Amino acid sequence: MKVCIACGMPMQEKSDFPNGDTNKDYCAHCARPDGSMQSYEEKLASYTAFIVRAQGLDRQAACAAARSAMAKLPAWENVHTR
Amino acid sequence: MPGTKRQEQKKQTRSRILEAAIEQFAKQGLTTTSTVAIAEAAHVAHGTVFAHFSTQEELLSAAIEEFGKRINQRLHELAGAGGGVREVLAAHLKGLTEHEAFYTRMITEARLLPEEARNTLIMIQSTASFHLSEAVEKEITAGSIQPLPVHLVFNGWVGLVHYYLANSDLFAPGGSVLERYGHELLQYYMTLIKAR
Numbered sequence: 610m611k612v613c614i615a616c617g618m619p620m621q622e623k624s625d626f627p628n629g630d631t632n633k634d635y636c637a638h639c640a641r642p643d644g645s646m647q648s649y650e651e652k653l654a655s656y657t658a659f660i661v662r663a664q665g666l667d668r669q670a671a672c673a674a675a676r677s678a679m680a681k682l683p684a685w686e687n688v689h690t691r
Numbered sequence: 692m693p694g695t696k697r698q699e700q701k702k703q704t705r706s707r708i709l710e711a712a713i714e715q716f717a718k719q720g721l722t723t724t725s726t727v728a729i730a731e732a733a734h735v736a737h738g739t740v741f742a743h744f745s746t747q748e749e750l751l752s753a754a755i756e757e758f759g760k761r762i763n764q765r766l767h768e769l770a771g772a773g774g775g776v777r778e779v780l781a782a783h784l785k786g787l788t789e790h791e792a793f794y795t796r797m798i799t800e801a802r803l804l805p806e807e808a809r810n811t812l813i814m815i816q817s818t819a820s821f822h823l824s825e826a827v828e829k830e831i832t833a834g835s836i837q838p839l840p841v842h843l844v845f846n847g848w849v850g851l852v853h854y855y856l857a858n859s860d861l862f863a864p865g866g867s868v869l870e871r872y873g874h875e876l877l878q879y880y881m882t883l884i885k886a887r
């Protein structure tokens with residue numbers, strides 16, 4: 610089974626892929642409306658917003674957690690962050 | 692090729708140490724388990740542990756990361772099967788029950804752990820809250836759940852479950868808290884959030 614290179618989510622269903630395109634290595638949540646992959650900054654922002662919305666954490670704590678999770682994923686290996 | 696064989700052996704020893712560590716950490720605590728105990732459980736010399744993990748903290752981080760991957764995968768598998776709020780909460784309970792000992796250590800020792808370990812815990816909650824929030828939003832729209840903020844529905848549930856886990860010695864000495872009370876907690880929580 611494929612795992613999203615940008616957020617780590619396992620992709621099982623066709624609907625997990627951007628516009629149902631199962632050739633993609635990233636998931637529907639990590640894609641822009643046109644199907645291309647979000648940038649690091651875009652993904653960090655959406656990941657942080659998701660943690661705040663679903664878990665209610667402080668924005669900075671949520672951002673640190675998102676950054677730490679993204680650091681372990683193949684899509685962001687070569688991204689240098691502060 | 693002998694080089695490949697040696698590499699393969701090295702990989703096997705590493706994973707044996709990691710498995711033993713996950714088990715011992717679950718039994719004896721994340722911050723209190725000695726590398727001596729882990730070496731013994733893995734049937735390797737004490738020095739061998741440090742040939743694979745340079746410090747105790749590195750071994751702990753690796754164990755937590757591996758645990759995080761496994762429980763996340765399982766929660767996604769169980770909770771991603773769809774269904775309503777009740778089904779997602781039941782799936783969450785099942786996933787936690789399967790990993791109860793280590794998970795309990797993580798939540799009770801969270802603030803003593805390195806930041807990275809705390810972030811892993813947030814990621815575990817992300818997986819659970821992702822599936823729960825989808826189900827909650829659907830049921831709120833359908834009018835079967837009260838219109839509550841999704842983070843409070845998640846935190847209320849997790850707060851309840853964690854309270855029982857943190858006090859497992861009082862609720863279910865020597866046994867599984869979630870096996871014993873999971874059903875009751877689920878019933879109670881559904882009654883609480885159900886639309887009246």
Ligand SMILES: [Zn+2]
Pocket residue numbers: 613614615616617618635636637638639
């Ligand atoms: Zn993704």
